[in-house]
Amino acid sequence: MEAAAASDDIVRDLMPDIDRTLLRVNLKLTPEQRLAKFASFMRFVAELRRAGENVRRSAKSKT
Amino acid sequence: VTPDLERVVPALVHGGAEFIVIGGVAAIIHGSARATFDVDVLYLRDEQNIQRLANSLAPYKPYLREVPPGLPFTWDAKTIRNGLNFTLTTELGDIDLLGDVGGETYQTLLPHSFEVEAFGVRFRCLDLPTLIRIKEAAGRRKDLEAIAELRVLLEETEKKEA
Numbered sequence: 001m002e003a004a005a006a007s008d009d010i011v012r013d014l015m016p017d018i019d020r021t022l023l024r025v026n027l028k029l030t031p032e033q034r035l036a037k038f039a040s041f042m043r044f045v046a047e048l049r050r051a052g053e054n055v056r057r058s059a060k061s062k063t
Numbered sequence: 064v065t066p067d068l069e070r071v072v073p074a075l076v077h078g079g080a081e082f083i084v085i086g087g088v089a090a091i092i093h094g095s096a097r098a099t100f101d102v103d104v105l106y107l108r109d110e111q112n113i114q115r116l117a118n119s120l121a122p123y124k125p126y127l128r129e130v131p132p133g134l135p136f137t138w139d140a141k142t143i144r145n146g147l148n149f150t151l152t153t154e155l156g157d158i159d160l161l162g163d164v165g166g167e168t169y170q171t172l173l174p175h176s177f178e179v180e181a182f183g184v185r186f187r188c189l190d191l192p193t194l195i196r197i198k199e200a201a202g203r204r205k206d207l208e209a210i211a212e213l214r215v216l217l218e219e220t221e222k223k224e225a
Contacts, residue, residue: 007199007207014211019096023212023219026094031188032181038091039068039182041098046065 066102066156069182074155076184078119081107083169083176083187085194086159090209092179093191094216097209101150101157105189107169108162113143116160123153165200172197191217 026034068088075082084092087099106116117140125138128150136142143149147162162168175193178185189197195213198206 003202004199007202007204010207011211011214014208015215018212018215020215020219022096023094023216026096027216027219027223029094031092031179034091034094035068035088035179035181038088038098042065042068045098049065 065100066158068102068156071102071153071155071158072186073182073184074123075104075116075119076186078115080115080119081112081169082116083172083189084179085161085164085172085189085197087209089189089194090213090216092188093194093213094220095209095212097212101159103159103161105161105164105167105169105172108147110140110144114140117143120151120153120158120160123155125149125151125153125158128152128157164197167197191220 026037029037066088072084082104084102085105086101086103087095087097088102090097091099106112117138121138126132127136130136143160149160151158151160164172172189172193173187175190176187177190179188191213195210195217198210198213
């Protein structure tokens with residue numbers, strides 16, 4: 001019970017730091033558009049990961 | 064493994080699986096700006112659905128995450144029946160297949176879900192107040208920032224609807 005109350009206090013402390021502008025932009029989108037935006041971001045992340053792996057692979061092959 | 068949402072969700076729907084999207088992907092549906100790297104799905108634990116889930120994911124070679132490759136693991140209805148919650152890695156990305164979340168099941172959370180259409184299919188997603196409640200009940204420190212964002216989202220959504 002005390003742990004839950006402590007967590008609740010932490011959550012309340014964190015709330016003012018949440019960037020509401022990002023959320024408001026998302027709330028203007030439909031749920032489908034939000035998922036499409038996220039899927040596009042994940043493709044970007046996957047590409048970055050691939051690029052990072054290539055860098056590490058080529059660095060390894062040089063040593 | 065980065066989830067390929069555009070294929071994971073349709074694979075489950077086309078396979079006839081009954082499930083509710085929860086966790087980070089549900090948060091994104093509600094407007095979250097946080098990234099997530101797996102898909103959390105609460106599934107109906109009846110015999111037919113277990114078979115459908117097994118069939119839907121089998122082509123994508125599910126394997127238990129954090130288990131060294133090569134250990135014997137068979138993805139089939141019997142495995143799902145004998146287990147409950149599975150943290151899987153698949154060719155479509157990481158999927159958490161959950162039969163129970165803190166004592167809540169597909170049946171208990173179904174009234175707290177709604178239908179979403181995306182990627183050419185319709186599927187169910189947990190509503191925002193319940194998503195917050197489930198995350199709070201889990202009591203994980205790592206979730207506190209996500210809970211703060213979800214509470215702000217709820218405030219913003221209510222403000223928008225007022």
